Amino acid sequence: MPTTMPSRRRARGPLIALLAAVALLLGSGAVPAYAEPNEGGTKKLQDALEATAKAHIEAKAKLDNSKRRQKQLVAEMGTLEARVTELTAQVGEVAAQSYRVGRLTPTSMLLNSASPEAFLERAANLDLMAQRDSRRLRSFTEARQQAEQAKLAMDAEVREQQKQLAVMAKKKKEAEAALAEVSSGTSGGFSGGSSSSAKPAPRNSDGSWPSESCSVNDPTTSGCITPRTLNALQQTKAAGYKRYVSCYRSGGGGEHPKGRACDFAAATNGFEDRNATGGDKAYGDSLAAWHVRNANRLGVLYVIWYRQIWHPGTGWRSYSGSGSPAASHTNHVHLSMY
Template sequence: MSIGRRAHRPLIVLLAAVALLLGVGAVPAYAEPNEGGSKKLRDALEATAKAHIEAKRELDGSKKRQKRMATELAELESRLGELTALVGEVAAQSYRVGRLTPAAALLDSGTPEAFVQRAANLDMMAQRDGRRVRELADAREEARAAKLAINAEVREQTKQLAVMAKKKKEAEAALAAVSSGSSGGFSGGNSATARPAPRNSDGSLPSESCSVNDPTTSGCITPRTLHALQQTQAAGYKRHVSCFRSGGSGEHPKGRACDFSAATNGFEDRTATGGDKAYGDSLAAWHVRNADRLGVLYVIWFRQIWHPGVGWRAYSGSGSPAADHTNHVHLSML
């Protein structure tokens, strides 16, 4: 070894020691190279999440339409009952006294004035009774159409439930690579509900690119990710966050993910305990409660992963706090 190299060794050791004392040597939250598992797993999770969310949107829309139609049908049936009674009165009267023909009514008039009045009354009665009969027929047709429409919505709901069940199985099969089964999830955080992310006119989430500045780094994120970040912070979760990351894989390079540190001073290479663990539990639970409003793809925290199609599942990383997500909450967006 040369004299120059021997002279540099103490300096290198000193720098390493200083770095360790300052925390530079601590493993950051993004140390895990395969955030959320392999690319195949992430693609499967994204595909099943989108299909699940779309099916749920269709299901919810169908339920709303069915509820509205049921209300309209109840009103129609009430009107149908009234009209049936009115037409029944006309029929009963005709049965009791016999049908009053126009000729008989007019011939029974004693004066010209009475003749004109009876003619006007006959015309009015004919119009009234004819209108009632027509209204009754129309109401019956509307009720029939409403019942058919409700039946169609029920079939649509059955279809969407089948899609959701299928996508759940597909998501569970994909998660088998990193999950050992269902888990209990987390609770806590009574913060206000998040404001919904912008959607298309049909209620679907728009396609977005990494197009807005990331306030946590010098990179970019999608508008929906920024919205989720802002809503999370507005709900009171204001500890250190890091979103965009150019290296590695997953949603971070796409601007569709953020890591929320559990510790108050930023990412630490240790498993969260005490208040830090409670903070992470509350944050993960809040993200899940607001997942539909925000457009969440999945959440990872403390060896568990949440997906909209399957709920909370056990999650296994490579053992480090960063890989097992025991020092930060990971949020991926659609």
């Protein structure tokens, strides 16, 4: 019996829906696996951003470490100066007594003894006085030397701080020069993301960041990321930013192939080929601001979002991509890690 028209329509219904879904996935509306092949512009710019940001962060760590040492030295200097003042008074008492009664020599003190017992007593007292005066003078000399060494150490820390400030100023100029091809100057940054509650990534004892390789599994892809990048990813999600994110990728330049970068989609559906607006734009604003606010805790190298880039040496600056939402970073927040 021939198939009726209604039954043929019913049969074609699921097929049409399936074909439409496939067309959507394969067509221009598909969500890409990653946001932008060449994150951060040309290789020259990527290398410059990485080098200047790292140099700035390292100089800042040395500067902070020097300031901590200087603070300790100031406290130590105060204690030593108080000790020197106290010992100066004691040495002054000895000198004043000698001036008033004359120099008491061992010979005169012992010859004036009325009896053998008095002789022995005076000999013992003479020994105690000699030990006391010797300790006072020795302590005074040592304390004064320690105070002088502390002062020299503080002077050295001041020179170290001046050196690191000069390095930071130099790297700022280099970063600005590198960004000149894609930036027209400073910009206002973004609001939101006021929390500074990110769990700090481990540092070396001197405050610097340890060197890390792409050694842990990336939960967003089948690749790998560094432990510091993983901490940043986990802390970002813990702060409430839980939309689609992709970190490692094997191709292209920048930090992604090194496991030191993540792209955070602004839209709830992932990397959409359009500029974020409304709630999606507000989400990206807040996320970018949060990453910057917690940059020192997490070890952030730089952040790119909505035609702006944050570099630790320059702050927020304008940023122009190739025009697409992916290249201009208007559909995702890019995070690069130290």
